[in-house]
Amino acid sequence: MMTWQRLDNPNGLPLNEAVYEHIRNEICRGALRGRLPSKNQAAEAFGVSKVTIEKAYEQLKAEGYIYAKERSGYFVELDSALAWRAERKPDRPDRSDQPERPDRIDDSSSVVYDLNTYAVSADSFPFAVWSRLMRRVMSEEGPAIVGNTPPKGILALREAIVSYLLKYRGIRAEPEQVVIGAGSEWIWSLFIQLLGTQRRYAIENPGYGKVSSILGAYGVAVSRVGMGEDGIDLRALRGSLADVVHITPSHHFPLGIIMPIQKRLELLALAAEKDMVIIEDDYDSEFRFAGRPIPALTGLDNHGRVIYVNTFAKSLAPSLRISYMVLPPALLRRYERVLSFYACTVPGFEQHVMARFLSEGHFARHFTRMKATYKAKHDALLEALAASRLAPDVDISGKSVGLHILLKLKRGLSESDMVRRAAQQGVALRGLSAFCNAPCNIPTSTVVMGFASMEMAGIPDLLRRLERAWLG
Numbered sequence: 487m488m489t490w491q492r493l494d495n496p497n498g499l500p501l502n503e504a505v506y507e508h509i510r511n512e513i514c515r516g517a518l519r520g521r522l523p524s525k526n527q528a529a530e531a532f533g534v535s536k537v538t539i540e541k542a543y544e545q546l547k548a549e550g551y552i553y554a555k556e557r558s559g560y561f562v563e564l565d566s567a568l569a570w571r572a573e574r575k576p577d578r579p580d581r582s583d584q585p586e587r588p589d590r591i592d593d594s595s596s597v598v599y600d601l602n603t604y605a606v607s608a609d610s611f612p613f614a615v616w617s618r619l620m621r622r623v624m625s626e627e628g629p630a631i632v633g634n635t636p637p638k639g640i641l642a643l644r645e646a647i648v649s650y651l652l653k654y655r656g657i658r659a660e661p662e663q664v665v666i667g668a669g670s671e672w673i674w675s676l677f678i679q680l681l682g683t684q685r686r687y688a689i690e691n692p693g694y695g696k697v698s699s700i701l702g703a704y705g706v707a708v709s710r711v712g713m714g715e716d717g718i719d720l721r722a723l724r725g726s727l728a729d730v731v732h733i734t735p736s737h738h739f740p741l742g743i744i745m746p747i748q749k750r751l752e753l754l755a756l757a758a759e760k761d762m763v764i765i766e767d768d769y770d771s772e773f774r775f776a777g778r779p780i781p782a783l784t785g786l787d788n789h790g791r792v793i794y795v796n797t798f799a800k801s802l803a804p805s806l807r808i809s810y811m812v813l814p815p816a817l818l819r820r821y822e823r824v825l826s827f828y829a830c831t832v833p834g835f836e837q838h839v840m841a842r843f844l845s846e847g848h849f850a851r852h853f854t855r856m857k858a859t860y861k862a863k864h865d866a867l868l869e870a871l872a873a874s875r876l877a878p879d880v881d882i883s884g885k886s887v888g889l890h891i892l893l894k895l896k897r898g899l900s901e902s903d904m905v906r907r908a909a910q911q912g913v914a915l916r917g918l919s920a921f922c923n924a925p926c927n928i929p930t931s932t933v934v935m936g937f938a939s940m941e942m943a944g945i946p947d948l949l950r951r952l953e954r955a956w957l958g
Contacts, residue, residue, distance in 0.1 A: 490531035502541035522560040545777040550746020598912030605939035623838045635834040639666030643837045646844035656781035668807040668831035688728035692921040717745035730763045736771035736780040742884025757791040768796045775861045776886045790814030874949045894932040911951035
């Protein structure tokens, strides 16, 4: 059984992370069951503050290791612990076995506030650092920036990505597993060629419209699988007979669902049973404003079933067109055998700059600033909504993670009327149904509000426009 005593933190982690990791590990090895001590009791036992315990408990709850009962406290999710231990394997793979998103709407001169999800905070791009690195690369790399680059991308960038993934996403990989490409569309074209057009692909519904479009362009069979409260419907996925499934488990787009640990392990077990490949899209889950980011599903994969894909579009800039995937060993060998003739589609110069931006710590500092910027916008928008005339008539979901929220009007207008009337007031946004690939079970009268490019000074005027649009 677990002993609650003053915390040993030899790695110097932030205290809430050290508490989180200690309790999580004890749950997973079966030493902790039933009800957890109260926050005050745990704080006293560990020798930390109550706030530290609150943060650790909330992170464990978000990942599905514990659950809360009103007026009773927190309890260990036993099924999650049992599933973890059943799947647990050595962390590192055997080295010998290794070798954009929703469509943009047309621009309009009448748009004053663009709340669509493709936007980012352009003013926050680190222009001074980026230009300084560009000059250094020009002067120091010499011929390396004008010659051909390796098919999977330059080694320095792949090494930097691997270090980032281990530190921030809980993924252990080797640089040879990383393939760099110009944008998600190119990465998807490689997936399909790698896995084959004879396979059936399952996609989340609602989900990214562009994924469906790309699959359709290749003529592959597609199954659209609905969502439950905790993520993709596994029973429907099983019935779809899909060979490949595309998911966004750490922050579902657009519903904002976080898949808990138990369901992640169930999905991995289903993939192993059905010989299924999982494509984990980790698009904007790093922007989590309460607790630390949810670890990637790939970090739990011990059977080489998951392809991990991410991009720097949201965290840095979409125009850089730098995306990447991490291939499990068997698919890596197949890629090197049948697709390594493709040249890397990201220019070598930009790769060298990005490699330095990552390895020298500029990206970590930039991301910390961006997270603070987006959190301020997120919080200000929610506070303004709560103080507006809309407050009694709206429900808000999808908060605290990612760069958009869902706003449901509880009475009065349909979704299409909400979008149309907002546009008449100079506010561009999309209805939730726009992200359905086929009829799907979603809340009615709901719109998706991206806040990344929003100026905080404009929030009062934005809310007045939405009040006029939806309340008259």
